[in-house]
Amino acid sequence: MNREQTRRGFLGWANGALAGLGFGSTKLEAAATHAAAEGEDYYEKLGVTKIINAAGTYTALTASTMPPSVQAAVARAAKHPVRLHELQKAAGEYLARQLKCEAAMVTAGAASALTLATAAAMTVGNKTAIHNMPTEVSGLKNEVIVQKGHRYEYDHAIRNCGTRFVEVVTLAEYESAFTERTVMTNFFNAAEHGEISREDWVRVAHSHNVPCLNDAAADVPPISNLWNYTQMGFDLVAFSGGKGMRGPQNAGLLLGRKDLIEAATRNNSPNSDTVGRGMKVAKEQIVGMVAAVDWFLSQSDSGMEAEFRRRAERIAAQLKSIPTLESRIAIPTVAANVVPHLLLRYDTQRVKMSPVEVMAELRRGTPSIELNPNTGKKNGAGLPSDESTIVVGVWMLEPGEELIVARRLKEVLEKAARA
Ligand SMILES: *Cc1c(COP(=O)(O)O)cnc(C)c1O
Numbered sequence: 001m002n003r004e005q006t007r008r009g010f011l012g013w014a015n016g017a018l019a020g021l022g023f024g025s026t027k028l029e030a031a032a033t034h035a036a037a038e039g040e041d042y043y044e045k046l047g048v049t050k051i052i053n054a055a056g057t058y059t060a061l062t063a064s065t066m067p068p069s070v071q072a073a074v075a076r077a078a079k080h081p082v083r084l085h086e087l088q089k090a091a092g093e094y095l096a097r098q099l100k101c102e103a104a105m106v107t108a109g110a111a112s113a114l115t116l117a118t119a120a121a122m123t124v125g126n127k128t129a130i131h132n133m134p135t136e137v138s139g140l141k142n143e144v145i146v147q148k149g150h151r152y153e154y155d156h157a158i159r160n161c162g163t164r165f166v167e168v169v170t171l172a173e174y175e176s177a178f179t180e181r182t183v184m185t186n187f188f189n190a191a192e193h194g195e196i197s198r199e200d201w202v203r204v205a206h207s208h209n210v211p212c213l214n215d216a217a218a219d220v221p222p223i224s225n226l227w228n229y230t231q232m233g234f235d236l237v238a239f240s241g242g243k244g245m246r247g248p249q250n251a252g253l254l255l256g257r258k259d260l261i262e263a264a265t266r267n268n269s270p271n272s273d274t275v276g277r278g279m280k281v282a283k284e285q286i287v288g289m290v291a292a293v294d295w296f297l298s299q300s301d302s303g304m305e306a307e308f309r310r311r312a313e314r315i316a317a318q319l320k321s322i323p324t325l326e327s328r329i330a331i332p333t334v335a336a337n338v339v340p341h342l343l344l345r346y347d348t349q350r351v352k353m354s355p356v357e358v359m360a361e362l363r364r365g366t367p368s369i370e371l372n373p374n375t376g377k378k379n380g381a382g383l384p385s386d387e388s389t390i391v392v393g394v395w396m397l398e399p400g401e402e403l404i405v406a407r408r409l410k411e412v413l414e415k416a417a418r419a
Contacts, residue, residue, distance in 0.1 A: 054362075054405045055370040056337055056393035057218060057243035064246040064396055066288065073291035074248065074284045082283055084270050091286050092261065095253065098293055100227040103261035105254050106241070106289045107268070108279040110217035113238035113254040114157035114186075117213045118144065119275050120236070120263035121184040122161055130267055133275050134162030141183035145174065145210075149193025150186065154215060158186060161275055171196050171204070178208040189216040189229065190336035192382065202233040211235035211260060217252070218336035220244040222301045225335075226293075230255050236264075241285075244337075244395075247292025248285040304395075305340060311394040311402040312342035318406035322413045324350045332382035341372065341383055342392040346413070353416035355390040361412050362405075369405055 043050055057063045066074065088105065095104035107113040122140050123129040129140050144158055148167045155165065163183065168174040174196055185205045187198065198214070205212040214229045217240040229237045236256035242249030254264055268276035281289075309329060316327035324347035329340045348354055353361070356376040362369040372391035374380025385391050390409070394402060 049368050052367050052369045052398075052401050052404060053396040054392050054394065054401075055372045056341075056396055057240075058370075058373065059249075061370055063240075063242040063249045064244075065398070066246055066248065066292065067295050069295055070247060070288055070291045074288040077284045077287035084283065087283055087286055088265065088281075091290050092265075094290060095293060096255070098297060099230075099253075099255055101230040101237075101255045103256065103258040105261050105265055105268070106281050106286045107238075107252045107254050107264075108250050108281050108285070109242070109252040110215065110238045110240035111154055111157040111252075112276070112279040113236075113252045114154060114213070114215060115160045115279065116264040116268055116276050117236040117238060117254055117256075117260070118158045118161040118163060118184060119267035120260045121211050121213075122163075123267060124259060124263040127266070130275075131273055133267075134160060137162035141181050143179065143181045143183060145177050145182060145185040145205075147174075147187075147191070147194040147196055149195075150188035150191045152188055152191075154188075154217075169195065171200055174201075175204055178204075178210060182208065182210050185210060185212045187212060187214045187234070189214050189219050190334045192334055198229070198232055198234075206233065211257070213238065216335070218243050219338070220296070221304055221338060223296060223299065224301075226253075226255075226296075236260055241289045241292060244339075245292045245296045248288040251281060251285040251289040251292075253289070253293075308340040308395050311397060312340055312392070314402050315342055315392060315394070315406040315409070316344070318403075318410050319344065319413065322346065322351060322410070323417050325413070328384075330383055334382035337381065337393075339395045342394060343383065343385060344390040344392065344409070345386070345388050348388055351413055351417045352419045353412065355388065358390055358409070358412055358416075362408055365408055365412075367404065369408055 051061065053061055055061055092103060092105045096102060107116055119133060122133065122142065142163045143166050144163045145166045145168060148169050151167065166177050168177050185201065187201050202212050212234050213236045214234040215238050216225060216229055217238055219225050220239065221244055234256065236254060239253040241247035241251030241253060254261065267274045269280035271277065312329045319325055319327065326345050328343050330343050331338055331340055354376060359371045359375045362371055372393040374383055374385050374391045375389065376387050378386050383391060392405065
């Protein structure tokens, strides 16, 4: 059956099935056209559970959904081939203007931006090094200086280039860590540990002519962070596209110095024989990332915060009757995910189900709900949580979903209070 026949078939069926329900055929035509434009529901076809995201921008939960304007831009970009180099260049120039930096590129996510940033620093004056990386780096500068408290699970993205880390703790150690093999420094913007400030970090690196990278992947809002760190002097700054900016999940931004962005581009797809060849960003994601930046810049920090607080308050209001339950709204004290979260604390002697069990129960339910993974954890990710606290991340909910989350929490907690 071709598409038109499928559509007619659907219309015939729908007309028959719904004629008695007061649906006019014009409405049905519109519904069928809409369904065709929307495409088949492949989650349903594949039997994949759609979830309500009351967690936040977690990678394994697909991080975010794109706002309608971004979805539309992606769908439209999919309709036409273009020259990839031309699209990359135009997108980069546009983003650099919007984000007040010298140069910009769309990457396949923040982790990819870290790899390309490292490759850029290693090859900026040496194009043959692009081919030699990551196995033949003995002739290259390959030491990356980092604060001990900034070692993290994304180190691998930097190590992909064949680098090794040199750890420092104090400013004095940092000042004396530079050698002729130092190629770059990395700063983990949302780190909970580390005593060297951003300003000192940049100043000392620059006194040695070494570029500094800042990984600020999850650190918008505030919106101004998109230019704060480049303007502070970081030579390269990485952002995830699919987190707070709600672009495609496999997109990200690398912002910064023109010569380094050009070098990063040379190490990237579609250029073969590069460390970045497997980090291809398709036309849909490049356009989607640009559209997401446009969308994000059209928002305001105060507007977003007010909306997230309203959602949290709406959930809390439904849970007033749960014995011993106290609610509060908190914003993480680290630089990542700086948006209101709802914290629900209760006496597990009275409401006989631990927050971690409540989280599992909501996951098992229909619709399946994911609570924030800091639920039941002590001071998770800069939030004042503990083993008796449920954490609800409200910022990735679709409008109205906060009421579904509230209803499920109420059901589960009321039952536990009766047990
Ligand atoms: C999420 C994250 C990344 C990876 O971002 P992707 O866009 O998924 O590649 C890197 N660094 C930090 C600090 C992050 O939070």
